[in-house]
Amino acid sequence: MSEKIYYTKEHEWVRVEGNIATIGITDFAQSQLGDVVFVELPEAGRDLKAGEAAAVVESVKAASEVFAPVSGKVTQANEALVDSFSLINEAPESDGWFFKLELANTGELGGLMDRAAYDDFLKEHA
Template sequence: MSRYFTEDHEWIEVNGSVATVGITDYAQEQLGDVVFVEVPESGKELTKGDDAAVVESVKAASDVYAPVSGKVNGGNAALADDPSLINTDPEGEGWFFKLDLSDAGQLDGLMDDAAYKEFVASL
C-alpha cells in the first residue's frame, strides 16, 4: 500500500486500484472537535478536485476534496454515529470514503509522507 497527501490535507492510501481517502491529523487539529460528517454516496463519480465530503466541527465546516478521479465504492458508515473518529484516529478508522481509481497517473502529483511533513512544517 502507498499513502499520498494533498496540499488540502487529505490523505489517500492506495491498495491495487482501490483508494481510501481521509483527512490528515493536521487537518483535524485545525478543525477542532468534529460534530458531523457527510460522505459521498456509493457509485458517485468524482473528478480530481471535486467536493467529495463535508466535515463540520465546533469551529467550522469544511469540504473534503477528491485527491484523484474515480468512482466511490463506499463511505465510512461509522462516521454517522461517531464523527469523533476523525479526531481520535484521522488517518485510520476515521477515513471518509473509498473509490476505484480511474487514472492512477494522478497519484504522481501528490506528496509522499516526507514531502507532506515538510509542507506542514512550512505553514
C-alpha cells in the first residue's frame, strides 16, 4: 500500500494510507516541549475541521494544543499514550502518534509540506 507523510508548520506529521490519516507531532516539536506529562486526545467519532484544536499535550512547563492538520472524522485515538506519555518523547514519529482520522477532503493535503520542505522550514525557523 502506498503511504505518504506530510508535515505542517505547527510541527505535526500526517501519515496517509488510503483514506486514513495518522497524526502526531514531529521530533522537533517534542524536543521543544520537553518531557510530556499529560495528553488529552479526541474521541472516536468526532468531526474535526482543519485548524481546529484536536488534542492537548502538556509538558512539565506548559500546555500546547495540537490542531487538526486536515478535516475528517476521528476513527481512533492512541490509547497507548494514556499510560505512557513518554512515547511522545521517545518515538514521536512512530509509536507516539496521537489519533487517526478518515479524510474528509484529500485536497487539503496539497497545502501541507513533504519532508524536504519541512526540513527547509525547520532550518529557517528553528
